[in-house]
Amino acid sequence: MIKIWITGSTGQIGSAINKVLNPRDYKVLDTDDEVLDITNLEQVLNFCKTNRPEVIINCAGIANEQECSKNPELAYKVNGLGARNVAIAAFKINAKIVQISTDDVFDGTNDLPITEFDKTNPITVYGKSKLCGENFVKEFATKHFIIRSSWVYGEGKNFVTYILDKSRSREHLKIAKNQVGTPTSAKELARFILYIINTNEYGTYHFTCTGRCSRIEFTKEILRLANISNTVINEVDKIDSEYSMNHPSYAVLDNFIIRLENEYKAKSWQDALSEYIKELAT
Template sequence: MKVLVTGAKGQLGTDVVLLLKENGYDVYGFGRDEMDITNQEKVDEVITSIRPDVVIHTAAYTKVDQAELEPDKAFQVNAIGTRNVAVAAHKIDAKLIYISTDYVFDGTATEPIDEFQPTNPQTIYGKSKLAGEQYVRELHNKFFIVRTSWVYGAHGNNFVKTMLKLSETMDEIKVVADQIGSPTYAVDLAEKLAELCVTEKYGTYHISNEGKCSWYEFAYEIFKFAGKEIKVIPCTTGEFPSTAKRPNYSVLKPLMLEINGFGKAPNWRNSLKMNL
């Protein structure tokens, strides 16, 4: 199977490319320098010339706070860029996997959110990613929209790397304890994408590691598994004001994985422990 990956140099894209290559796929990975997704002609040229069976679209504008200051750029990448990829993929009848986010919800839920709950993004980032979802639904007919949350891994910038870096110079760290979600190990997510892409069980999926925690609990476990003696102090969101509103609760329920016969992703603590 021939697979084209956008955002191939990013956190998730790198692991997707590595995993697929290890499993014998014919993989074409493109970063922004090789294929700027906001350039429709370039996207069409690259995808048409390669003619992949599957396009995994991980490229995105992910700077949540910065998006509030430059909404045009966020929508250009996350909405228009996704439109360009969807149109080109549809033209050659390739399956499309689009990576979306828990930020398409408003964060007011009190129990895990399944794929059939109404969206209500509160940030430019969330709105731009939802616009990308809408383009995929309107312009393609063989798609998987995959919403995920709190992604971390060996590549790119993420919460785990930030905590470990801070631990090199600090004895105690304040971490928000009133935002609840599900950490997701990038390799676990990549494995699920590989499972999806060989099927025709199209639709919207929620894929995060099983279980939930606060950022405070996440940090505590990071230091524990890494053998770092750091004092983690819980604090409120209000003590760390940000430009963009963070969801108070964004635990995703993988209902579509269950009803379509796919296994759940591993528990987040198990994945964290095995990869620190």
């Protein structure tokens, strides 16, 4: 049995990992910010010293760009220094560490899928603070997996639930016409994390579902799968869409290293979305 510690375990990705893992294979230590604040190095070190996890999956973070730009100190503290603390503790106990990161470390001006070898250039506070976290993890923990994903939806509030809620209350939607990405279910991301932690192939990975779409196509597929037909979609510029304004225009990550090693097959974004919408309905 592998002992894993999941920080931010009540968030979208933390809870998806808990759902997907087989409890016969893992002993799981879950903490949220009420139990353990990753910005407190002493707490993090003590937790590791006492519990000695073999793998730490750092799902704790401030994932909302609006919150990050309103409070940059908090963003850097949690996404940057918090990740540093977890990395220092992982190194001390010789544990593997998974740091979840984002396409927002790129500026989104590309028009070709972004590989792990492309140059980062974050433009938002969120993206900058997440890059800071990535760099600390690389600096302090040898046995690291940095996994960048994008357009993630899982348990809790996200773009899919936003579209469904607005549609059910008969509001017109304002969706960006100039934003492209790959919707990725938290469960699919969780399955990849559980696969990669069982290897020693450390480094930085891009992981999303396969395929790509515009926000408009994503919205239409959500509505189609949920059998909602009468919603009005206004196609607007990214800057006028509350969900898209703070994120890059081009967010398509290429799962390049996974492809190079021909080692893992992700679901298509449509199949993963279908699985998610079926689960919401049950």
